[in-house]
Amino acid sequence: MKDISVPVEKKDHRMKMSGRAEYTADMKLPGMLYSSFVRSEVPHALIKDIKLPELPDGYFSVSGSDIPNNHCACITDEQPVFADKEVMFVGEAILLICGPDEKTVKKLCAETEVIYEELPAVVSLDEATEVALGYEYHKGDTETAFNNADKVISETFRTGYQEQAYIETQSAVGVWDKDKGKAILYGSMQCPYYVHSALMHSFELDESHVRVVQEVTGGGFGGKEDFPSLLGCQAVAAARKSGHPVRIILNRREDMSVTTKRHPAILKYDAALDKEGHITGLRADIRMDSGAYPGLTSVVMQRTLLAALGVYKIDNLDVKGRAMTTNLVNNGAYRGFGAPQAFFAIETLMNHIADKLGVSPLSYRQMHFVKQGDETGTGGKFWHHVPIPEMIEKAEEMSDYSRKYAEYARPQSGRYRKGIGMSIFFHGCGFTGSAEKDFIKSKLTLHKYADDRVEILASNTDMGQGLKTTFSKIAAKVLDIPYEQIIIENPDTDRVPNSGPTVASRSLMIDGKLIERAAERLKAIWEPGKEQEIMEQYKEDRECVPWDIEKFHGDAYPTFSWGLNVVELQEDTLTGNTDLLGVWGVYDVGHVIDERIMEGQAQGGILQGIGYGSMEHMEAFKGRIRQNSFTDYMIPTAMDTVNNGIAFIDNLYKDGPFGAKGAGELTLVGAAPAYEAAVEQASGRHFMEIPLTPERILLAE
Amino acid sequence: MVKAHYPESLNEALTIKAEKKDQSLLVMGGSDVMVVHKTAPDVIYLNSIAGLKYVEQTEEYLRIGAGCTYAELIDDELVPGILRDTMREIASPAIRNVGTVVGNICNASPAGDTLPVLYAMDAVVVAAGMDDNGKKIERRIPIDKFILGVRKIDLRENEIVSAVEIPRSSYEGMTKLSHTKVGARKAEAIAKLSFAGICKVENGKIADIRIAFGSVGITVLRQRDIEEMIAGTPVSELEGKKADILARYAEVLHPISDQRSTEGYRKKVCLNLLEDFLNNICE
Numbered sequence: 012m013k014d015i016s017v018p019v020e021k022k023d024h025r026m027k028m029s030g031r032a033e034y035t036a037d038m039k040l041p042g043m044l045y046s047s048f049v050r051s052e053v054p055h056a057l058i059k060d061i062k063l064p065e066l067p068d069g070y071f072s073v074s075g076s077d078i079p080n081n082h083c084a085c086i087t088d089e090q091p092v093f094a095d096k097e098v099m100f101v102g103e104a105i106l107l108i109c110g111p112d113e114k115t116v117k118k119l120c121a122e123t124e125v126i127y128e129e130l131p132a133v134v135s136l137d138e139a140t141e142v143a144l145g146y147e148y149h150k151g152d153t154e155t156a157f158n159n160a161d162k163v164i165s166e167t168f169r170t171g172y173q174e175q176a177y178i179e180t181q182s183a184v185g186v187w188d189k190d191k192g193k194a195i196l197y198g199s200m201q202c203p204y205y206v207h208s209a210l211m212h213s214f215e216l217d218e219s220h221v222r223v224v225q226e227v228t229g230g231g232f233g234g235k236e237d238f239p240s241l242l243g244c245q246a247v248a249a250a251r252k253s254g255h256p257v258r259i260i261l262n263r264r265e266d267m268s269v270t271t272k273r274h275p276a277i278l279k280y281d282a283a284l285d286k287e288g289h290i291t292g293l294r295a296d297i298r299m300d301s302g303a304y305p306g307l308t309s310v311v312m313q314r315t316l317l318a319a320l321g322v323y324k325i326d327n328l329d330v331k332g333r334a335m336t337t338n339l340v341n342n343g344a345y346r347g348f349g350a351p352q353a354f355f356a357i358e359t360l361m362n363h364i365a366d367k368l369g370v371s372p373l374s375y376r377q378m379h380f381v382k383q384g385d386e387t388g389t390g391g392k393f394w395h396h397v398p399i400p401e402m403i404e405k406a407e408e409m410s411d412y413s414r415k416y417a418e419y420a421r422p423q424s425g426r427y428r429k430g431i432g433m434s435i436f437f438h439g440c441g442f443t444g445s446a447e448k449d450f451i452k453s454k455l456t457l458h459k460y461a462d463d464r465v466e467i468l469a470s471n472t473d474m475g476q477g478l479k480t481t482f483s484k485i486a487a488k489v490l491d492i493p494y495e496q497i498i499i500e501n502p503d504t505d506r507v508p509n510s511g512p513t514v515a516s517r518s519l520m521i522d523g524k525l526i527e528r529a530a531e532r533l534k535a536i537w538e539p540g541k542e543q544e545i546m547e548q549y550k551e552d553r554e555c556v557p558w559d560i561e562k563f564h565g566d567a568y569p570t571f572s573w574g575l576n577v578v579e580l581q582e583d584t585l586t587g588n589t590d591l592l593g594v595w596g597v598y599d600v601g602h603v604i605d606e607r608i609m610e611g612q613a614q615g616g617i618l619q620g621i622g623y624g625s626m627e628h629m630e631a632f633k634g635r636i637r638q639n640s641f642t643d644y645m646i647p648t649a650m651d652t653v654n655n656g657i658a659f660i661d662n663l664y665k666d667g668p669f670g671a672k673g674a675g676e677l678t679l680v681g682a683a684p685a686y687e688a689a690v691e692q693a694s695g696r697h698f699m700e701i702p703l704t705p706e707r708i709l710l711a712e
Numbered sequence: 713m714v715k716a717h718y719p720e721s722l723n724e725a726l727t728i729k730a731e732k733k734d735q736s737l738l739v740m741g742g743s744d745v746m747v748v749h750k751t752a753p754d755v756i757y758l759n760s761i762a763g764l765k766y767v768e769q770t771e772e773y774l775r776i777g778a779g780c781t782y783a784e785l786i787d788d789e790l791v792p793g794i795l796r797d798t799m800r801e802i803a804s805p806a807i808r809n810v811g812t813v814v815g816n817i818c819n820a821s822p823a824g825d826t827l828p829v830l831y832a833m834d835a836v837v838v839a840a841g842m843d844d845n846g847k848k849i850e851r852r853i854p855i856d857k858f859i860l861g862v863r864k865i866d867l868r869e870n871e872i873v874s875a876v877e878i879p880r881s882s883y884e885g886m887t888k889l890s891h892t893k894v895g896a897r898k899a900e901a902i903a904k905l906s907f908a909g910i911c912k913v914e915n916g917k918i919a920d921i922r923i924a925f926g927s928v929g930i931t932v933l934r935q936r937d938i939e940e941m942i943a944g945t946p947v948s949e950l951e952g953k954k955a956d957i958l959a960r961y962a963e964v965l966h967p968i969s970d971q972r973s974t975e976g977y978r979k980k981v982c983l984n985l986l987e988d989f990l991n992n993i994c995e
Contacts, residue, residue, distance in 0.1 A: 426988070585984040586894050587977075626896050637971045642902060650898040705894075711977035 015488050015669050018607035022479035022499060023227075035182035035199050035226045040256040043184070044071075046109035046249060047120045050269065051098035054134055054338035054634030056127035058096060058105065064122040070110035071253040072123075078248045084212035085205070085237045090304035090341070092213055092244040098127070099303035100338050101634045102269035104241075109249045109257045132338040134634040136275055136300040139335035143301040144309050146316055148389050148563040151327035153283075156292025160283035164364055168280070168356040169700040172629040172636075173273035173622075175345050176646050177474075179229025180266040181238055185246025186256045193220045194247045200239035201231045202512035203470050203502050209240035210247055224503040231474040232619075233344030236514050237306050238270050267639040271343025272629070274299040274311055274334075278319075278356040283327075288368045289378055292327035295319040297353070301334040302341035308334045311342075313443045313560075315349035317567050320388050321357035322399065322435050323379035328388055339631050344514060346616065347679045350438060351623060355701055358434045358684035363697050371416060372688065373403070373433060380435075391556045391566030398662050399435060402575045402597045406433070409656045410577040410595045419692050428695075429592070431579040432688025436681035439568030440664075440673035441517040445558045447569075453522055453549040454508040457486065457529045461542050465490065465533070466498040467526060469510040471518040473501070476675055477608035478518055484604060485523050485668045489530035490537070508546070516572070516673030519604060523668035525549060553666060570664050572677045573599040576617065576685040582693040587705030589625070589690060594682075595656040601664040601672035613657045613678045620682025622647045624701045717756045722763055725872055726842040728756055733869040741781060741810035743803070744819040759810075764874060767791060773836075773877040778814035785813065792878070794889040794910070798829050801893050804900050814873050820859045822931065828908035828924040829891055830855050831932040833882035839867055840874040852877070861930050886920070887913045888993055892985050896972065903927045904973035905982055909989040918945050918993070925982050928967040935964055947994055954990055958983055 026032045049061075063072055075081035075095035082088040094103045108119045133139050157163060183198030194210045203223040210221045223243070228235065242259055249257035261270070276299045283292035297315055301308040316332045365375035385393050406412055415431045423429065441447060456468040467486055473479040483497040500506075510522045529547035536543065558565040579593035596613050603609045626645040629638045638644035663670030683701050690703055698707060706712050717736075719725035729736060737752035739745050740759055758764065764779030767790050774790060782799040785791050786808070795813075802808055802825045816826045817837060837858040839851045851871070858866050867873065883889060890909045895901030906926035912919045921942050925933045938960045945953055967978035 585988055586892070586981050588894065628896075632971075643971045645896040645901070648897055648899045704896075705981075706974050706977040709977060709980055711980045712974055 015484055016603040016606045018605050019480065019484060019494055021477055021608070022483055023473060032227045034179055034229060035184060035197060036260050038184050038197060038226070038258065040184065040186065043256040043258055044109040044111055044249070044253055045113040045116050046107050046257050046259050047116045048104050048265070049106040049108065049120050049123045049125065051094065051101055051103040051105060052125070053098065053127050053129055054101050054132035056098050056129045058094065058098060058125060059128050060126040061106070062124040062126070064119055066119065067110070067115070070108065070115070070119060071249065073107040073109065073245070073249040073252050074105070077252045078213050078244065079215045080213050082213065083241045083244055084209045085240050085306050086309060087305055088212065090241070090306065092241065092248065100340050102340060103303070104245060107245055107249050107259070109253055132634055133336070134338055134631060136277060136298060136335060136337060139300065139337050141336040143305045143334045143336045144312065145331070145333040146312060146563050147329070147331040148316065149329050150388060150390070153292045153294060153327045153329045156327040157281070157283045160291065161286045162284045163281060164284065164367065165281045166360055166363060167699060168278045168359060170276045170278070170352045170355055171702055172275050173345055173627055174267055174629055174644055175230070175232035175234030175272070176641070176644070177230030177232055177234055180261045180263055181235065181242055181270060182260040183239065183242045183246040184256055184258045185243065185250035187247060187251040187254070189254065191220065192216070193222065194251070195222045195224070196243045196247055197224045197226050198239055198243060199228045199235060200225050201228070201235045201472050201474060201514060202239070203472065203504050204509045205237065205512055206240050206243040207504050209244055213244045214247065214251070222503065222505045225472050225501045227501065228472060228474040232346045233348065233514065234270055235474065236344040236512065238343070263641065264639045267644065268636045269340060271306065271341050273345040274301070274308065274342040274349065274352065276300070276315070276352040278352065280356060280360050282360065282364060284364070288364070288370070288375070290323070290325050293320055293325045294329045295331070297332040299332070299334045300337050300339060300342060302337060302339050304341050305334060306341050307343045310443055311344065311349040313349070313567070314439065315353045316563070317389065317439060317443065318350040318353035319357060321354060321361070322381055322437055324381045324385050325379070325388070330388065338634060340636060346619065346676045348515065348676065350676070350680050351620065351683060354434065354436045354680050355624070355684045355687070358436070358681070359687055362688050362691065366697070373413065373416070376435060387566070389567060390564045393571070394554070395570050395664065396662055398573055398599045398660050401660050402435070402573060402599065405597045405658050405660065406575050406577055406595060409597070409658060410579065410593060412577050415579060416692070426584055427581045428584060428693040429579070429581045430689040430692030430694070431577065432685045432692065434576050434681035434685040434688065436574050437571040438516060438574070438673060438677040438680055440520055440570050440572055441568060442515045443567050444560055447521060447549060448551045451511040451549070453511040453525060455510040455522055455525050455529065455547060456508055457526070457533050457545045459533060459543040461540055463492070463539055464496050464498055465492070468507045469522055470502045470504070470507050471510055471522055472513045474513070476612065477605060478513065480608060481519055481604045482523060482526055485526045486530045489527055490534050516675045516677065519671055520667040520673050521549060523604070523671060524666060527668040569666060570672055572601070572672045572674060574677050574681050576681045578621070578682070578685040578689045580689045580693065582690060582708065587708035591651070591653050593656070594621070594653060596678065597658045597660065598674070598677060599660045599662045600674035600677065601667050602661055602670035603659050604669060604671050609659065609674060610657055612675055614655050616678025617655055617682045618647050618652055620679040621652070621686050623679070624683025624686040625703055628702045628704050714751055715754050717754060718760045719756065719758070720760055722761055722840060722872065722874055723848060725756055725758060725761060726840060726848065726870070728754070729872055730842050730870045738872060740778060740812050740815045743807050743811045744815060758872070769880070772880060774880055775875050775877050776813055777875050778812060778873055780812055782808040782811050782813070792883040792889070794883065794891050794908070795826065795829050798826055798891050798893070801825065814876055817855065817859070817876060818865055818867070818873055820861070820863050820865050822862055822929065823903045823927045825893060825903060825906065827859070827932045828906050828926040830876070830878070831924040831934050832908040832910045832922040833878050836877040837873055838875040838877060839871040841868060841871040850874070856932070856934065859931050882910065882922070885912060886910050888995065890989050894981055902972060905967065905978045907982060907985040907989070909986070911993060913947055913994060916947055918943055918947065918950070923986065925965065928965055928978055928982060933965065935961070950990060950993065954987065957990065958987060961986060
């Protein structure tokens with residue numbers, strides 16, 4: 012029988028390629044109203060008054076006072092669904108005006124006057140003083156390590172915003188079933204049960220009186236993890252008040268201005284070195300811009316801190332992180348979820364130390380790699396094989412890294428200068444900490460119909476990453492039935508159990524395993540022609556050091572996926588622009604469930620990572636996102652890269668289906684430091700900040 | 713209500729334009745008009761006029777009809793190589809299939825991709841109009857007089873730009889023609905800055921030199937006084953004069969910082985590209 016990784020036609024392929032896929036914007040419900048927001052124009056102010064124009068019949072203005080509990084639940088619930096007394100950032104929603112004609116709705120919003128009493132505003136991370144939240148952990152005796160150090164190297168790194176740039180903007184349609192007192196929400200989202208919880212919380216409903224349906228979703232990358240909960244509450248509030256279905260679709264500039272982004276960060280590192288250059292102690296002090304409301308920031312910050320020491324064994328550690336409150340747009344989830352900031356810093360630090368010691372970056376790394384059985388920074392353990400040596404061997408074979416590194420290290424002349432950079436990184440698989448066991452407790456169902464077709468009932472969403480296909484492949488393979496015989500629809504909370512959110516590279520590994528187990532059980536009782544059902548629930552029975560969030564101690568992840576990137580480029584010394592000459596990625600994702608999907612994940616993830624490291628420049632200027640269109644916010648195109656060389660190393664994980672581990676985020680995490688390293692070699696300079704734009708390369712900011 | 717007009721000849725278009733005047737909007741490829749959602753009571757679509765799609769040569773000029781798209785011109789060997797190279801870097805294939813050089817001129821964006829090269833070549837804009845007797849008349853305006861500012865052009869309310877003329881002497885016989893667009897990525901990017909340099913070295917001397925910068929001011933920057941100062945310099949003496957030339961351009965280049973780049977970068981790269989052009993003038 013063929014290996015599961017042999018590619019198949021994606022479940023959603025024909026529907027999407029033929030243009031038949033219907034997105035939220037295609038929905039037309041009887042009596043549906045259009046809507047538009049009145050949003051804050053200032054970063055921080057009290058709302059003194061709101062002067063509404065006279066609303067024609069059939070038009071409604073919706074505010075926080077229309078919601079039983081005007082708080083949006085997402086880990087915490089500080090953020091109001093609509094700002095009522097105080098606005099905390101530019102673009103915060105104050106009102107939603109809805110009605111039958113879209114142009115009129117927009118006109119009414121433009122005519123609405125909000126009277127503000129402006130308050131002092133914190134519009135950059137540098138000036139922020141209010142700590143939203145923080146964590147720290149310590150290991151060994153850092154003070155002694157630094158006291159006895161032969162040399163101490165201190166560097167401060169900075170990383171910027173990154174916008175998810177999903178092709179479909181945020182959108183939702185809210186419906187209020189007056190007879191049943193039930194909220195119904197259709198929309199573009201990653202986590203139907205997050206939206207479900209938020210609606211229960213804001214409208215004070217029990218779980219049977221909320222229904223959330225995911226529509227075809229045109230990309231998420233983390234951007235549709237938490238924000239749809241807010242949009243969903245706003246849409247339902249409008250539907251409840253007007254008695255009509257209400258549609259909200261953000262336009263691109265609005266979406267880029269008001270939705271969550273990757274947290275900008277300042278990462279200060281001190282490394283204590285012994286005579287041989289070995290790192291004996293490391294201090295990391297990380298500050299992140301939480302935005303006005305923390306949302307997912309606590310979990311993002313945890314992942315940053317857990318990645319702060321990279322793939323290295325360092326015995327003495329002080330790692331500290333604080334998220335700072337600003338009067339800027341909220342930051343949240345973006346593929347990698349806090350790890351890209353840390354890996355950029357630690358990988359660049361390793362390059363800089365190696366350079367200062369006069370050794371090659373790879374040989375310097377080789378002095379420090381973790382291996383199976385080593386303790387993690389937080390007293391957990393690397394329980395499984397760490398395939399770094401094989402990955403380096405593969406990367407050398409594909410990219411000729413070491414020979415090129417030596418060649419480009421010689422003095423170069425002329426307009427164009429070459430460089431090559433490498434990064435090595437991991438991604439902790441699944442939710443950080445003990446959330447799988449304590450909060451998510453994933454459940455899913457396989458339902459076999461009388462015609463022997465089997466439906467997967469799970470709340471995980473396909474946002475383009477291929478989950479419908481990979482889930483179906485697992486079920487089909489175990490049941491030994493044709494892939495076409497598996498049904499998987501977009502989740503509807505009235506039909507599917509809560510198998511958790513589609514985040515953290517968890518779905519395939521955690522819920523895919525539940526599908527594997529459920530399918531094994533179904534196979535054992537399979538009776539042709541009979542309707543049968545199996546429910547499977549997450550259970551944890553592996554050996555581990557229990558995670559303790561208070562002490563920030565233990566195994567934060569069941570296992571790790573591993574990655575290595577090499578980027579080769581030439582820099583134009585006149586313009587600071589670069590041409591990529593080669594891009595390589597070697598990954599351990601356990602076992603690949605579909606080669607074509609995984610290749611796509613790798614190609615896309617690397618390019619997003621290179622964009623993060625090079626051109627995706629976004630800044631808040633006087634509290635306002637300045638690059639809020641695809642004209643001004645640059646994401647790389649196919650013209651900006653080359654045909655990437657991608658390879659996978661098998662390293663089977665017994666708690667993942669067919670040995671698979673988390674894969675989706677890993678591919679983005681290490682590209683920026685590899686890009687930066689290549690630019691540093693080409694230019695002969697050290698840099699501390701991404702995106703490393705041509706302006707920064709030429710020191711002409 | 714918007715009325716759409718599809719004239720089949722320039723005369724027909726001019727008749728409509730003479731009647732509708734500033735109540736009408738001229739659309740050729742539409743690539744600039746569409747993104748700003750611009751409209752007017754009467755929209756005159758010029759892309760159905762076959763007579764505006766031509767490239768022809770007179771003894772003195774190369775004349776490019778207003779209907780020629782970038783894609784068509786990129787493939788036309790009569791068009792100077794430097795202009796074709798410039799057009800290859802514009803946006804994406806979809807835009808190049810509809811966008812036109814004349815449209816690029818009339819849009820009068822400080823970042824118009826073809827403008828530095830056209831300024832360096834002393835291009836002349838041909839504005840067609842109709843007199844009171846219904847007779848077609850033409851005004852010929854140098855490009856640097858035609859473009860007045862950001863989105864401002866010297867086009868009267870009864871006129872339509874029918875062509876652009878490029879003096880053949882501005883490229884034929886020139887010994888170095890160089891153009892660089894500096895964008896944030898390799899496609900679909902608005903120029904952070906751009907540079908065009910054209911020169912003729914004859915008998916060891918710089919007989920003619922033209923230097924233009926885009927995206928560094930409200931219109932393309934070309935300093936004829938500095939060019940005249942350089943002209944006549946023996947190539948062997950250029951190295952000694954270089955610092956002075958760069959200093960003079962440094963004085964007149966006043967780019968701004970905005971969401972796409974910084975003042976410092978724009979200025980530095982303009983001077984880098986100019987210096988590189990001067991260093992390699994004999995190549």
